[in-house]
Amino acid sequence: MSAFTRFAPSPTGYLHLGHVVNALYVWRTARTIAGRVLLRIEDHDRVRCRPAYEAAIREDLAWLGFVPDEGVEPPVRQSDRGPIYEAAFARLRQTAHVYACDCSRKQVGGERYDGRCRERGLPDGPGRGLRVRIDPGVERFTDLLLGPRVQDPARQCGDVLIRDRDGHWTYQFAVAADDMHQGITHVIRGADLVDSTGRQLRLGRLLGRETAPIYLHHPLVLDSKGEKLSKSAQATPIREMRRAGLAPEAVIELADASLKERPHGF
Ligand SMILES: [Zn+2]
Numbered sequence: 001m002s003a004f005t006r007f008a009p010s011p012t013g014y015l016h017l018g019h020v021v022n023a024l025y026v027w028r029t030a031r032t033i034a035g036r037v038l039l040r041i042e043d044h045d046r047v048r049c050r051p052a053y054e055a056a057i058r059e060d061l062a063w064l065g066f067v068p069d070e071g072v073e074p075p076v077r078q079s080d081r082g083p084i085y086e087a088a089f090a091r092l093r094q095t096a097h098v099y100a101c102d103c104s105r106k107q108v109g110g111e112r113y114d115g116r117c118r119e120r121g122l123p124d125g126p127g128r129g130l131r132v133r134i135d136p137g138v139e140r141f142t143d144l145l146l147g148p149r150v151q152d153p154a155r156q157c158g159d160v161l162i163r164d165r166d167g168h169w170t171y172q173f174a175v176a177a178d179d180m181h182q183g184i185t186h187v188i189r190g191a192d193l194v195d196s197t198g199r200q201l202r203l204g205r206l207l208g209r210e211t212a213p214i215y216l217h218h219p220l221v222l223d224s225k226g227e228k229l230s231k232s233a234q235a236t237p238i239r240e241m242r243r244a245g246l247a248p249e250a251v252i253e254l255a256d257a258s259l260k261e262r263p264h265g266f
Pocket of ligand 1: 102103117224
């Protein structure tokens with residue numbers, strides 16, 4: 001299988017330095033492993049995503065010199081992939097225990113779902129989510145930067161939500177289905193997502209994936225308060241840097257410099 005990775009922004013805002021750091025890791029790793037890069041637009045959240053942001057992200061990426069090998073023409077968007085998620089879900093239903101759950105986010109509380117609807121036998125329907133049972137057992141992987149990791153998704157998060165109560169596929173499910181269907185061999189993403197890797201591996205296997213992807217979780221760019229840029233009010237869009245007259249090379253240097261400041265910033 002040839003090496004294939006992805007750059008997968010959500011069009012919920014403009015590209016900022018955090019994205020540039022991720023893009024640097026994605027394209028540099030792709031070069032190292034002689035792999036290709038897919039641009040995948042993660043717009044499964046219809047409420048927050050905007051076509052104007054997607055257009056701006058594509059334009060800023062091109063300006064910075066990041067050229068995807070796939071996903072430019074035709075574009076690859078999660079919002080166009082409903083039939084693929086339906087098919088993945090139909091298969092999941094046959095091989096795993098999938099059940100309806102009417103718990104609100106508030107009822108679930110923290111990150112772990114205790115499985116209280118597992119044996120209730122609720123029918124599917126409006127206002128009900130769908131979960132898949134996650135059996136106890138560890139997932140092991142060797143992160144290309146962080147080294148060996150062991151996670152137990154049943155203890156961490158419990159049964160994973162596949163479709164939410166509004167009928168939308170969840171991020172965890174859509175990404176696991178996409179990575180498998182698109183043949184992604186290397187997943188390169190921010191260290192804030194490392195805790196969900198075990199459940200991604202488990203979901204992939206439940207979906208029928210035979211060879212797990214290789215993971216690399218990289219340090220994040222934080223603002224002066226230690227907040228992740230995507231959640232920060234201080235994140236300057238690349239657009240604004242362009243308007244202020246910065247050259248693409250200068251923006252890349254800024255991203256590189258932010259990494260040197262925090263080489264062990266996990
Ligand atoms: Zn429930």
